[in-house]
Structures are given as structure tokens and as C-alpha cells.
Amino acid sequence: MSMLDKTAPNAQPFFLGTFASNCSGGMTVTKVPERWVSSWDNNLRLARLLDEAGIDFMLPIARWIGYGGETNFHGNVLETITWAAGLLALTRNITVFATTHTAANHPVVVAKQLATIDQISRGRIGLNIVAGWNKPEYEALGLTLPDDHVTRYGYAQEWFDIVRALWSRTEAFDWDGTWFKLKNVLGDPRPSSPLPILNAAGSEEAANSPSATPISCSRRQSTSRARGTRSRH
């Protein structure tokens, strides 16, 4: 059972987790020699410290190219689904999220990857869905980033609707959507309980409030972008 289940009688009043430890530099764009080295050994050491201290979650960033400069900030990045699987196999209570770009990962594959990790972790895997914003990253992957948010989020919504269908439907089904045409597909195994889902808000919100970009967190399997919360600070 995920510690992020706020309906549990012993849910934390305020959730705490770490962000970006899978990326070189973490969240700090600095040249100091002690800047974060995002190696597996460091991530496992951190995960065990957090787990023992009762911290609720670890959230990674999915990144495919660095930001340049002297340190190439976020140039060295551990892939988040394999990272989460490894950490969850070696911890006891903490929830670990995988972060997936909807355009770079096929929903049928992701649904099964997470259902597999659900078994490895006994229900402690979470999913962070990213619709994409960074054009050079898309170019690195040979993908086209749609300029308008309606298309970007429409695609991400259909992507997640497929994942959700695979996690809930018990009979094989066909999918005739705008972006995906699937035939005779079935999710088996399915997660034992609903996963915590994160969905970072769009870039306009980030632009308007750099210190408080909202991330919505849902226990039910539906996506929602947090809006109207951007001027808290």
C-alpha cells in the first residue's frame, strides 16, 4: 500500500519526498564540487535513508539531454522506470514514482511495466505523467512537439485513458482513438490497487510562478492539471 494513500488512517498530514535525485546536479545548477552525482549508488544510499526516516516518496525527472554550461546540468540522468524498479526492490515503505513522457513511451508498454513494478514493490510504484515542453529534447528523440497545448494535452489524455483502461478492464478490447488504434489488447497483470498519479502543470503556470509550480496528485486514476493555484507565493 502506498504511503501516499491519504485515505489511510495513518496518512501523513503533509507529504514529503525528494525530487530529481536521478539527474546530475539534482535541482541545483552549480559548479561546486559537492554538487549531486546521480549515480545508482548515491540514489540507493539516499533511498534507504529516506525509507528509514519515513519520507513518503521519491520523484524523478525524465530528461534526455542536458542544459549545457560548464557542468552540462542534467546531462547524466538515470532512466526513471528502471530506477524506480531497482529502488523499490531494495526498500520497504517509500513510494517511488516513474516519470514518463507520453510521446516517448507507448502506453501499452508503460501500463505493463508499472503493473510489473506494482508486484515488485507491493503497491508502492507511482506514475508521473509529462506531456512534454522541451523542444530540443523532442528533437533529440526525433519527435515533433506540437506547439499548441490543446493537441499536447489531448494526446496525453488519450495516452492515459489507454493506461487506465489496461489497468481496469478485464476483457480484451479494441481502441479506436484520435492518436492510437489498438486491436485486441488486454492488461494482465493489473496493479493490485490504484496507483498515485502525478501530473505536472503546464508551462504557463510555471512561467507565472517559478517558486510554486503546482503538481496535482490523484489517488484515482484520472488526470487533472492543477489550475488557479499559481499565485500562492
Added chain:
Amino acid sequence: MAAGSSVDVLTFAHVVCRPTEKEAKDYLEHFGRTNADWAAVDNLVRLQFAHAQSFPHDLLALIRDRMAAGHGGFPLTGTPEQVADGITALHEAGFRGSTLSFVDYAEEFPYFRDTVLPILEQRGIRIAPAAMQSAA
């Protein structure tokens, strides 16, 4: 927003926690200004704000500083008491939780664990792991 869904909002924050406020602020100045990787910061700001080019200069300067120090995260800089106050303020603002980052996560987390978490537990914002287990 999907009707009937249960949505919580998390925010993100960057921790510089030291025994004194001066030590915390000095370290922030050291890693986040004097030794910031400004070329990478400018790439980051340029990419993040590619579609929003009408910021006042003072706001852009603030964004640039905060991007260096914690990727734009809410600054939790100071003594354990001050860091706990910042987290309490996020709780009171209505956020359901926050991510945390540190310059060196694994080296700095134990001090946060030993000094900040007990204050949050006293204030009822966090429940100690031992109490969680006995309640489960």
C-alpha cells in the same frame, strides 16, 4: 478538471538547512550565485520561458537566481526552525505536500531528518515513523 476526482496539489522546495541562518545564507550565496553554472542557468531559463517573453527585468532576475539555487523551487533556507517554518507555511497555504531537494541529498538529508522532522512532528504536520507503524 475531472469531476469527482480526488486531486491534491504538491509544490516543490529547495532546502539549505544549517545550524545558523548566516551559514545557510552564506552557503546559498556560495553555490547558488558565486559558483552557479550561469551558462546552464541561462539555457534553462531560455527553454523554460521560450513562450513567455514579456517578464519585467526584476522578475526575470529573481527567476534566474532561483533557477540556479533550486530549479525555481520554494526556498527553504536557514536554521532548522526557519526551514520548519517554511514547510509549515506551505502546509497552511493549502498544499498537500512538497518535494525537497538538496545540493547533496544524501549528505544533507540526515541533518534535516534529525533537526527539522522533529519540529514538524511537534507541530502535528508530520507523524513519526514509529507512531505510523503502531497505528497501522
